[in-house]
Amino acid sequence: MPNKQLKFQTFHVVLNNLGALFIVLCWVLLLPLVILFLYEEIGEYGYQTLLAFIIPSITSLFLGFALKTFFRKGTPNVIQAMLICSLGWLGCSAIGAIPFVIGIKATYLNAYFETMSGFTTTGITMFTGLDQMPHSILFWRSLTQWLGGLGILTFFLAVTYQASGAHRLFGAESHKFGAPRPVPGLANTVKILWSIYIGYTAFIVIALFIAKMPFFDSLCHTFTALSTGGFSPHDASIEFYRLTNHPNYIWFEYIIIAGMLMGGINFFIHYRFYNEGPRALMDNTEMKYWWGMIGLFVLVILGERFFVVNKDLLFNPQTAFTFKQFEENFRITLFQVVSILTTTGFGTRDIGSPYFGTAARQLFLIMMVIGGCIGSTGGGFKVLRVSILFKLVKREVYRILGPRRAISNIIIDGKPVEQNEIKRITSLFFLWILFLCIGGMITGLFSKLDGYTSLSGMFSALGNIGPCFIPVKEMAQLHPVIKITYILGMLAGRLEIIPLLLLFSRKAWSEQ
Numbered sequence: 001m002p003n004k005q006l007k008f009q010t011f012h013v014v015l016n017n018l019g020a021l022f023i024v025l026c027w028v029l030l031l032p033l034v035i036l037f038l039y040e041e042i043g044e045y046g047y048q049t050l051l052a053f054i055i056p057s058i059t060s061l062f063l064g065f066a067l068k069t070f071f072r073k074g075t076p077n078v079i080q081a082m083l084i085c086s087l088g089w090l091g092c093s094a095i096g097a098i099p100f101v102i103g104i105k106a107t108y109l110n111a112y113f114e115t116m117s118g119f120t121t122t123g124i125t126m127f128t129g130l131d132q133m134p135h136s137i138l139f140w141r142s143l144t145q146w147l148g149g150l151g152i153l154t155f156f157l158a159v160t161y162q163a164s165g166a167h168r169l170f171g172a173e174s175h176k177f178g179a180p181r182p183v184p185g186l187a188n189t190v191k192i193l194w195s196i197y198i199g200y201t202a203f204i205v206i207a208l209f210i211a212k213m214p215f216f217d218s219l220c221h222t223f224t225a226l227s228t229g230g231f232s233p234h235d236a237s238i239e240f241y242r243l244t245n246h247p248n249y250i251w252f253e254y255i256i257i258a259g260m261l262m263g264g265i266n267f268f269i270h271y272r273f274y275n276e277g278p279r280a281l282m283d284n285t286e287m288k289y290w291w292g293m294i295g296l297f298v299l300v301i302l303g304e305r306f307f308v309v310n311k312d313l314l315f316n317p318q319t320a321f322t323f324k325q326f327e328e329n330f331r332i333t334l335f336q337v338v339s340i341l342t343t344t345g346f347g348t349r350d351i352g353s354p355y356f357g358t359a360a361r362q363l364f365l366i367m368m369v370i371g372g373c374i375g376s377t378g379g380g381f382k383v384l385r386v387s388i389l390f391k392l393v394k395r396e397v398y399r400i401l402g403p404r405r406a407i408s409n410i411i412i413d414g415k416p417v418e419q420n421e422i423k424r425i426t427s428l429f430f431l432w433i434l435f436l437c438i439g440g441m442i443t444g445l446f447s448k449l450d451g452y453t454s455l456s457g458m459f460s461a462l463g464n465i466g467p468c469f470i471p472v473k474e475m476a477q478l479h480p481v482i483k484i485t486y487i488l489g490m491l492a493g494r495l496e497i498i499p500l501l502l503l504f505s506r507k508a509w510s511e512q
Contacts, residue, residue: 009074010080010083010509010510011071011509012071012072012074013071013072013073013074013075013076013080013084014076014080014083014084014087015067015070015071016067016068016071016072016073016074017076017084017088018064018067018084018087018088018091019063019064019065019066019067019068019069019071020064020068020156021064021084021088021091021092021152021153021156022060022061022063022064022067022091022092022095023060023061023064023065023068024155024156024159025060025064025092025095025096026057026058026060026061026064027057028143028147029053029056029057029060029095029096029099029140030053030057031139031140031143032053032099032136032137032139032140032143033050033053033136035135035136035139035216036049036050036053036134036135036136038135039134039135039136041134041135041136044134045103045134048102048103049103049134049136049137051102052098052099052100052102052103052136052137053099053136053140055098055102056095056096056098056099059095059098060095063095079502079508082498082499082502082508083499083502083503083508083509084153085153085495085499086491086495086499086500086502086503087503088152088153088156089116089119089120089152089491089494089495090491092115092119092152093112093115093116093119094112094115096115096118096119096140096144097111097112097114097115098111099111099137099140100114100115100127100137100141103134103136103137104127104133104134104137106126106127109480109483109484110126110127110476110483111126112487113126113483113486113487114126114127114141115144116487116490116491117466117490118141118142118144118145118148118229118231119144119145119147119148119152119494120148120379120464120490120491120493120494121145121148121149121224121227121228121229121230121343121377121379121464121494122229122343122345122379122460122461122464122465122466122490122493122494123145123224123229123230123231123344123345123464123465123466123467124460124461124466124468124475124486124490125231125466125472125475126475126476126483127476128235128472128473128476129235130232130233130234130235131233131234131235133233135216135233138216138220138233139216139219139220141231142219142220142221142223142224142229142231142233143223145223145224145227145229145230145231146201146223146224146226146227146229148227148229148494149197149226149227149228149229149263149377150193150194150197150227150267150377154190154193154194155194157186157190158190158191158193158194192271193267196267196270196271196274197226197267200226200259200262200270201222201223201226204218204222204225204226204255204256204258204259204262205218205219205222207255207258208221208222208252208255208256211248211251211252211255212246212247212248213241213246213248213252216233217233217234220232220233221233221238221256221259222259224344224346225256225259225260225263225344225346226259226260226262226263226377227263227377228260228263228264228342228343228344228372228376228377228378228379228464229344229345229466230339230344230345230346230465230466230467232346235472237346237347237348238252238253238256238335238346238347238348239347239348239349242348250331253331253335253348254331256335256346257334257335257338260338260339260342260344260346261338261342263342263344263372263376263377263378264290264338264341264342264343264344264372264373264376264377264378265281265287265290265372265373265376266286266373266374266375266376267375267376267377268375269281269284269287269373269375284413285384285387285412285413286373286374286383286384286387287373289383289384289386289387290373290383293341293370293383294334294337294338294341297337297341297363297367298330298333298334298337300359300360300363301333301336301337301356301357301359301360301363302329302330302333304357304359304360305329305333305355305356305357305360306329308357308359309354309355309356309357331348332348332349332355335348336348336349336351336356336364337367339467340364340367340368340465340467341367341370341371341372341378342371342372342376342378343368343371343372343378343379343380343463343464343465343466344378344465344466345465345466345467347467351364351467351469352469352471361469364467365455365456365459367380368380368459368460368463368465369381369432369459369463370382370383370386371383371463371464371465378464379463379464379465379493379494380463380464380465380493381428381429381432381463384412385425385428385429387412388410388412388417388422388425389425389426389429391410391411391412392410392422392426395408395409395410410422428496428497428498431497431498432462432497435458435462435489435492435497436455436458436459436462438458438485439455439457439458439461439462439485439486439489440454440455440457440458441454442481442482442485443455443457443458443478443482443485446478446479446481446482447478447479447482449470449474452469453468453469453470456468456469456470457469457470457475457482457486458485458486458489461485461486461487461489461490461493462489462490462492462493463493464490464493464494488500
């Protein structure tokens with residue numbers, strides 16, 4: 001009997017908090033109506049675009065009040081906070097998919113996939129024909145990524161500030177923010193994070209607009225660059241502007257590179273940058289690894305481009321190698337490295353195209369696993385954890401070669417890493433490998449794709465990256481089992497697996 005009571009109490013706490021989240025989502029779903037009326041879409045597309053947001057908004061409001069009414073309020077413990085986090089992302093994606101179903105007649109599974117890809121800032125898309133879609137639908141698609149960048153629950157806390165157990169909700173979703181809080185108090189921390197986020201958003205929008213990108217495109221691309229999501233209102237992504245001969249497409253690419261870098265760096269580093277200056281970008285282990293990886297990947301891929309893929313650029317006496325050629329190749333390579341490593345997924349060239357060589361394609365898969373920095377909007381395993389694994393290997397080699405009694409701790413920024421944290425990182429790495437293998441096998445079993453291509457799909461989903469070696473047109477035709485696998489993979493990658501696994505644990509639902 002006590003276990004049933006505890007289980008029932010968990011349901012009350014979890015569902016009551018979900019109700020509050022859905023009420024906030026109700027108002028967010030009305031934001032695209034501003035774009036709808038601004039572009040007079042009712043006259044062009046009919047009332048379906050209006051209903052596409054009104055219906056899910058009312059649904060979210062009704063469901064939210066129902067959950068708040070029928071389930072008692074309570075302060076969640078750590079496990080309950082993780083359950084709220086997982087169900088919150090699943091539930092918001094379920095409601096957030098409705099605009100795509102009504103507005104563009106997408107199947108619900110494809111719409112759910114697109115919404116989960118948006119909220120998790122993955123960027124894998126089921127949709128083509130983006131250039132002909134209503135602006136309000138494209139805006140909602142980009143907005144899901146902007147909201148998901150710092151986290152749905154983090155946005156919820158920023159709006160309410162009064163949720164009981166807020167620190168546990170923040171910790172369940174934002175464990176990526178693995179740094180000391182810049183100021184005391186969760187409310188102040190969330191306020192600082194969102195102030196930086198909104199400030200960068202305004203800065204990038206203005207920069208793109210000054211560079212003469214259309215304002216709507218500037219807004220959408222800013223939402224998805226800073227959140228490292230990668231959705232674009234154009235099928236050709238950022239390459240659209242080069243293909244249409246926009247005179248300032250080069251400036252667009254450099255501004256978006258800067259935006260992606262902002263999103264891929266720990267937001268507490270940004271806070272330190274404002275207070276301490278540029279040294280904050282170089283004075284810790286993760287940032288040193290971060291800049292080092294970017295430089296190394298660019299150097300290797302650019303080298304392969306010049307010496308293997310297109311040797312005529314350098315060695316054909318009939319072609320004069322110019323600075324313009326070097327700048328173009330450097331920019332394309334830098335853009336793609338930053339796009340993949342930050343898990344944004346924008347493209348100025350298809351990563352599966354002949355432009356990139358074999359080594360580059362393999363490095364892209366490695367970058368998908370590594371991802372951005374701890375505390376960033378980026379996905380992946382995270383640069384800091386990779387650096388700890390490197391140091392762990394180095395320590396084991398030292399133990400073999402050094403004195404038997406020698407004890408060597410792993411030191412990060414002058415502080416030893418606790419053994420529990422090392423165990424958590426190695427366990428998470430094992431789960432990553434396991435999920436990648438399972439996802440790759442499921443893709444291979446339910447499709448005719450080769451093993452390399454099949455594996456790249458799960459790399460993309462779990463790393464929240466977007467681009468893979470499966471063409472977009474084929475992605476929409478994948479078997480439903482593969483799509484569901486990728487949906488779970490995207491959520492597992494965003495929440496770092498453990499909160500998702502707790503949903504299937506009977507013990508988690510019976511904890512007080």
